[in-house]
Amino acid sequence: MDPYDVTIVGGGPVGLFSAAMAGMHGLRAKIIESLPQLGGQLRALYPEKRVFDVAGFASATAADLAERLKEQAMAYGPAVHLGETVLALEVLARGGFLLGTTGGSHLSRSVLIAAGLGAFSPRLLPAEGAERLQGRGVYYSAPSPATFQGQTVVVVGGGDTAVDWAREIAGHAARVVLVHRREQFRAHQGNLGEVRALGNVELRTPCEVVAVAGQSAVSAVRLRNLASGGEEEVAAQAVVSGLGFHAQLAALKEWGIAFHGNAIAVDPSTMQTNLPGVYAVGDIAAYPGRLKLLALGFGEAGLAVARIRSYVHPELSGSLPHSSALETLAGRTAVG
Numbered sequence: 514m515d516p517y518d519v520t521i522v523g524g525g526p527v528g529l530f531s532a533a534m535a536g537m538h539g540l541r542a543k544i545i546e547s548l549p550q551l552g553g554q555l556r557a558l559y560p561e562k563r564v565f566d567v568a569g570f571a572s573a574t575a576a577d578l579a580e581r582l583k584e585q586a587m588a589y590g591p592a593v594h595l596g597e598t599v600l601a602l603e604v605l606a607r608g609g610f611l612l613g614t615t616g617g618s619h620l621s622r623s624v625l626i627a628a629g630l631g632a633f634s635p636r637l638l639p640a641e642g643a644e645r646l647q648g649r650g651v652y653y654s655a656p657s658p659a660t661f662q663g664q665t666v667v668v669v670g671g672g673d674t675a676v677d678w679a680r681e682i683a684g685h686a687a688r689v690v691l692v693h694r695r696e697q698f699r700a701h702q703g704n705l706g707e708v709r710a711l712g713n714v715e716l717r718t719p720c721e722v723v724a725v726a727g728q729s730a731v732s733a734v735r736l737r738n739l740a741s742g743g744e745e746e747v748a749a750q751a752v753v754s755g756l757g758f759h760a761q762l763a764a765l766k767e768w769g770i771a772f773h774g775n776a777i778a779v780d781p782s783t784m785q786t787n788l789p790g791v792y793a794v795g796d797i798a799a800y801p802g803r804l805k806l807l808a809l810g811f812g813e814a815g816l817a818v819a820r821i822r823s824y825v826h827p828e829l830s831g832s833l834p835h836s837s838a839l840e841t842l843a844g845r846t847a848v849g
């Protein structure tokens with residue numbers, strides 16, 4: 514197994530910008546992200562909200578920012594492992610690191626932890642039969658909407674993610690039933706208005722899914738009205754749940770890295786942790802005066818990549834050449 518120069522734990526905005534910086538300066542980078550998508554909090558927690566304090570963008574939705582960051586990072590061709598959570602970090606006696614994940618193991622010369630609030634995983638649908646039918650009609654992130662061609666699909670949740678999925682799926686499905694446990698949706702009212710106007714979407718509130726039925730695949734979904742207690746059976750082929758995410762930090766705390774509360778203590782002049790060769794940036798990093806801001810995380814990414822470059826290539830200095838002085842883009846840069 515050929516070790517990567519740097520393995521980035523977390524594909525949120527700061528992990529993505531770190532991957533771009535690493536690639537730009539000639540490092541072979543790999544991103545490991547627990548969710549099946551990149552973008553971290555931008556995509557998982559507030560995709561439709563507008564952000565006004567990222568330099569160069571007067572305003573952009575969080576989802577758009579995530580897309581731009583992804584594009585910038587992917588231009589340098591990092592390896593990307595989605596749906597894989599890093600569980601263990603071993604310092605190797607011969608130098609370098611072995612990362613153990615839910616999908617296997619990865620060798621790396623250095624490690625950059627950009628784990629934010631922790632590894633995101635979807636909140637599971639608390640309904641009878643949902644676990645058994647996961648992946649066979651029960652989904653926690655919407656596959657391509659075309660998968661649902663001609664089907665009846667139950668979408669669960671009251672935020673923008675669920676409402677967006679309902680709209681996209683309605684473009685292909687015969688019928689979409691959008692279920693939310695409160696009368697009021699948290700989603701942007703404009704979004705909700707668009708969905709209400711679609712002829713094949715029905716809203717069920719205040720309702721929850723109590724059971725998912727089917728032998729080898731979903732065939733029906735039982736809903737309960739929380740106001741009346743009445744139940745309804747909907748013949749459906751899929752349930753797409755958008756109930757949000759949990760963030761899990763427990764595994765990271767076992768890696769021998771010094772924590773300060775729920776964040777990793779770093780030297781702010783290098784972003785290095787107490788383990789030489791292991792760096793932390795973004796919301797997971799702690800030092801006096803740190804703020805949870807994208808702008809700060811992007812600066813830390815530059816600082817960390819400069820130090821990682823000289824850690825991996827000790828003959829190089831700890832500062833970075835200006836990108837405007839590099840023959841960039843994508844793969845045309847070389848360390849030097």
Ligand SMILES: Cc1cc2nc3c(=O)[nH]c(=O)nc-3n(C[C@H](O)[C@H](O)[C@H](O)COP(=O)(O)OP(=O)(O)OC[C@H]3O[C@@H](n4cnc5c(N)ncnc54)[C@H](O)[C@@H]3O)c2cc1C
Nearest residue numbers: 523525526527547553554599628629631632633795796807
């Ligand atoms: C509602 C809201 C509004 C905000 N508005 C603004 C704003 O206007 N301006 C601003 O500057 N900031 C804002 N922020 C803060 C900003 O979103 C965060 O500072 C930023 O997302 C931090 O980026 P990150 O990459 O460090 O972490 P995250 O975005 O949390 O990404 C970390 C990623 O790492 C993954 N991960 C963690 N552990 C593991 C593991 N062990 N294995 C694999 N993957 C792992 C997670 O699944 C996640 O995808 C807002 C935050 C919220 C919640």
